[in-house]
Amino acid sequence: MSDCSTCVVRNRAICASLEPDELQVLSKLGRKRKIKRGETLLWEGDPAPVVANIIDGVLKLSMNLHDGREQIVSVMYASDFVGRPFGKESPYRVSAMTDAEVCVFTRSSFDSFAKEHPDLQNKLLHRSLDELDRAREWMTLLGKKSATERIATLLIELSDRLSVDGCSPTSRYLDRFELPMDRQQIADILGLTIETVSRQFTRIRKQGIIDLPDRRTVIINERSLLKAVAGVA
Amino acid sequence: MSDCSTCVVRNRAICASLEPDELQVLSKLGRKRKIKRGETLLWEGDPAPVVANIIDGVLKLSMNLHDGREQIVSVMYASDFVGRPFGKESPYRVSAMTDAEVCVFTRSSFDSFAKEHPDLQNKLLHRSLDELDRAREWMTLLGKKSATERIATLLIELSDRLSVDGCSPTSRYLDRFELPMDRQQIADILGLTIETVSRQFTRIRKQGIIDLPDRRTVIINERSLLKAVAGVA
């Protein structure tokens, strides 16, 4: 059981649509759980699945072809909602890219709760539509963009999402941030190989557009140039 | 104004969630419209947008990079719902791949109607989640699959969707169907070029897996082989 009133993502998660008394009920259904980096919260095709709100950390959704190839189809941050509600088994695997904390519900309990709370469903709908837009944006990246453009796009996106994610009221972007994933994962997000990722990094680094003080840190020197490279007008 | 009671997609579209009297109200808001192949129903960033149910025909959603590159991010069939409800402008362009007929609503009128009909929102949510799954499936295709695998996957998908689309109660697949799009569009769906598409077609045709009597018709001879080529276990 969780104490929603002290939850750090209380105002940003889908729970924000609920009245205090409704939240009481929901809190009895959910429970907090810590996940270590690399650990899998939810397997594709899992028959006893869960849904969850992310309290802290970064999770990935991935689809795997039978021969081992993996595509990361979404990266999710604090206050995001993961899992496949309403009867269907999750078609993708959910695992932690960093140590994380989530608020978990069994799907059945969540489903029946959602059934009686249109506001929650409405929130979920909005989120799904936003997710859908993001997924399609990424489809264009995977279908049409070059390796350099992909890397640049990812960096822009990360600096964007990590900054709002930090709960800062300002909507400015971060020019320095930590990559929540390693090179292999970047490759699996962008539909590239680890080597190509590395080469493109050094490429734009040598152009002075970014700096990479260590393997996890990114500094954006020339945001406008980076955006240009990303192919965003 | 439309007469919903005689609508051919009445039972499959999101409208199916509504009571007769509610449908009455909705029918006053919508109006039928015919679209010719190639015509655009909705431009990305359009300030006066609409949403619509597809009554007949095939539409595409596409995203375009400023330099002209186009990625088709979704192909939608009869009874599908298109457009971006709830305030946001549509991030993608919606146009007709075949002559089509749609039931159009202004977004504002649809939004306020939806606000008072949780069942409709629920239906929309389910659809969005399904769309999201499909989009992510396609992301793995674009990120990880080879040209041959992509073509094979598309053919499987099309034969699947076109058959249920034909309103046939049987859930069997079609082994012969018409492509609703030309080679360029296939390329833009699969993240390939027109030439590669053509080459892969002749490739699997020479293997006897499919036949192409004319440029629009596809006959699947060896479904299991085709599935194998598609990389679906």
Place this chain on the structure above:
DNA sequence: CGGCGAGTTGAACGTAATCAATTGTCGTGG
């Protein structure tokens, strides 16, 4: 110091893109 994993760099290869020519198909008008 040694060993290990992650990341970078290099060289050769391969798949799909590009450029270019040809064939095929459809619609139109003679």
Place this chain on the structure above:
DNA sequence: CCACGACAATTGATTACGTTCAACTCGCCG
């Protein structure tokens, strides 16, 4: 009905981008 033109699709030759395979570097921890 056929000839023609325009466009769609196929096929071929070449190129280029990213992959693959391999060696090497770096940082970290025992």
